[in-house]
Amino acid sequence: MKNWPLWEIFIRSKAGLNHKHVGSLHAADEEMAIQNARDVYTRRNEGVSIWVVKSEFITASDPDDSDPLYEPAKDKVYRHPTFYDLPDEVKHM
């Protein structure tokens, strides 16, 4: 079981919402990963849909690159649509 691959687990908490990363677990294959995720991450009614993906297929950004990647966005407040007056009828913005 040491050889079982690691899987990243994504749960959709209710219809219409997006799947969110909740954690990871070990399983022999995708079917077992789904079952394990069901048992580990939805036992308190957390979800209605599960995605699993092998951790090895996730490509992550390098923490050392944080400055060039994310720093430049910090002073560009004009990219946030906060300068518009929203009519009251528009909800969920």
Place this chain on the structure above:
Amino acid sequence: MKDQNLYNYVLQHADSSLILGQRLAEWCGHGPILEQDIAMSNISLDLIGQCRMWYQYAAEIQDEGKSEDEIVAFRDAWDYRNVQLVEQPNGDFAQTIFRQFLFDTYSVHFYEMLINSKDERLAAIAGKSHKEALYHVKWSGDWVIRLGDGTEESHDRMKAAIDELWSYSGELTKPNETETKAFEEGYGVNLAALKEKRDAKIREILTEATLEVPESTYTHEGGKDGRHTEHLGYILSDLQFLQRAYPGQEW
């Protein structure tokens, strides 16, 4: 007592769920991996939840003012009516899986058929429990296939588990007097029809698992009428200790 036969019928199923739930709970903290440890605890809790519905109904039928806890804690082994299969020891993981599989293939069809019971309470218990049983049989069936069709060692262990437990399988579908009467009166399940469905399911899964279905039809029996193997007394001494030592104690 409103209806002795209905009471016995309800108690049989309550006791089988309780004892199997207790057995599975013994794995808590000892599972082969964290994820399966949780899976077994979940199933254990499902079974305990199911038995509570049964015991609550039993208490109403009995009509002596007893609570579900009193029915569980203050009966000795010979008054327990669970099948002998569920009191068998956990053994290794393969043995636990096969015991579960034998029970799940029964209970999934049992609840599926009990939904049509003319007793509304039984039908309601069945409706809720059937969904859980569908997941249980998927879980245990998948494991039978994984272990049977896995490595040489897992195959051998699965085979040993079958040899160990096969003779406890038949009691589940062999009607006793209570079950025969329950079926005749329209609230119980037709075990002959259930047996056909269950046998087919067992054959399907074992074949996929590259395991053989034993030819023997010999079965231990009597659990449903209070005759048990040596194991039940030990289970009860664990299970009942608190209420025996501190009667009426609550959470």
